[in-house]
Amino acid sequence: MKKEILGSMLALLMLGGGVGKISTYSQSESLADSSIVLAATVNEIKSVQQRLKEWGYYKGAIDGIYGSGTRSAVILFQKKNGLTPDGILGPATARAIGISISNSQTSSQSGSDLYLLAKCVYAEARGEIYQGQVAVAAVILNRVKSPDFPNTIAGVIYQPWAFTAVHDGQINLEPDATAYSAAQDALNGWDPTYGCLYYYNAKTATSQWIFDRTTVVTIGQHVFAI
């Protein structure tokens, strides 16, 4: 993603599933399961349940909820029909069941920028307050926009010697929900530092150089500077 594109993207970037769709996971199910039927509406799930019930795969209620009962029925159906038994109501499975899922995910791009940004936030700032995590993500995006730094999110994050947690491999830890949320907010334009390009840990920073930068704000352990 080049800088000029990033500009227009940031201006209007919105996050979320399909407009007007209903998230169908219940509280007891893991969040990861929500991706199974991200784009299916209650009515679409009801027709899946109806068909699977008629064919004897499903014994539960026609309630439009993609719970564990429906999931097992889908897996059973997939096994019997030579499909990958992953419990995911993807286009192939939907077609085999004979319904069309609106807004299928086939044409979607991956949110790889978000994932990479969330990884860096988690590696650099887990344990910091929420505002501090958004601020770290914002610094990365401010660097992408700045002429003094590389022009892509990956370019900034993987610039040699730029981030301690990238250098020592912590970047490869899986980010948590807070890091994701903070990365999303920053991609959406939030920047609690209003343009900072640097931050350092006030307790552990040893470099004289960094202290010469103009300090803007201290959030948690991090001092943010221009």
Add this chain to the structure above:
Amino acid sequence: MKKNEVKVTDQQVKTKKKRRLGLPIAIALLTVTTGGLAIAYGMSQATASTYEIQLENVYQKNLYDLVESVNNAETKLSKILVSTDSDFQGKTLVEVAHNADLAEQSLSGLPVSRNSLSESMRFINQVSGYTQTLSEKLSKGGKLTSQELQTLSDIKESITYMRDEIDKFTQDTHGGYSILQKSLDFEGEQNAFTIRISKIKNEKLDYPTMIYDGPFSDSETNVEIKGLSGNEVSKDDAYNEISKCFNNISTLTYLGEINSKFQVYNFELKTTNNQTLYPQVTKIGGNILTVSGQSNPLQMSTISLDEGVRLALSFAKENGIENPECVWKEALKNEGYYNIAPKQNGVILYPDLVKVKIDLSTGTVIGYDASTYFTNHTNRLLPKAKISVSDAQKVLPLDEYIFEDGRLVLAPLDYSREVLCYEFIGQKNGSVYYFYINALNGKEENILKVIKTTDGSKLM
């Protein structure tokens, strides 16, 4: 006795045999263990050495790519300066921009410590932005001014100098110079590689100033704030402003000031639902500028995305956004995201976009960003549309797309331009496009595509 003696002798023989066997076994075991360790060590050394070679190769590739891009940019700039043909100049400027992009990528992949090459990085990025901006001007029928030709000539001189220095450096690297080794060899805060390559920019070289409106330009980074007015407020006023806008405050703590592009008071707010939010209030005018916070992802939504629109609009209104209208909404888990734009004489002002995030399980505003609004908002003299919406519609590929009715918007284009356009939303095979037709001359100014990603939609 003899039997016994024999027995003893047998035992002695056995013992002796055991002793004789014991040593070789121990030696063999030792040999095997040592050998195994040695092999394992050798292998890990071999693996480590493979990794080293791989990484060194990546660094060397970046260095040689950098040399090539800089050489190419220099040659092409020379040609532009001797050419008198605008088409040739325009085409070649695009190539220079491309070479500068490649040079930037190569440079940022080298193990330079402490961003010591930031000045050179800025120069290369601005060469890319500047040449791109000039090529766009030429493609619209413009000509290079003598001032612009002078700047291009200065750029060329700097690049020649840079090329010579990089040449000297690559000469030095002949004969087994390892970028990797030198990058790990720190002298104070900079590694030996950085110290050496930083010489491509020294006191003899002054990078030229490039004046333009485009990518990486100084005007892009030093934006003037137009939307804030009024007196400077105290932090107590800021405290009261937040108290007015949130009706579920449990505690509100002052965290300090932030003096950056905006000057704000920073607070931490705990709600009665035990959520933590961070509102910031501008010193000038006392407006809430941003709020950051997150929902509890395990809670179920209790209000719909549409109900959230009302909450988002009323929050924006309370914070001084004039005639707000929701122009985009989307839900992710239990959070509703809303883009809100003010209207002036019925025209949607996209440059002044405000973003609101509502927790759909509690109805609380957990995110708010009016920094774009306060940067750009001003009472504009909007032109009158010269063509009708039905005339603008004729530009559209009507037989291919299903269109909704057009509406007048002010669209931000090309970094500094704001253009009165008709916005049409068109659909084809499930893909959604936003078309922008200039309301003064009927020209198609821009097309944005709604791109569904695994993490929501974006317009690009």
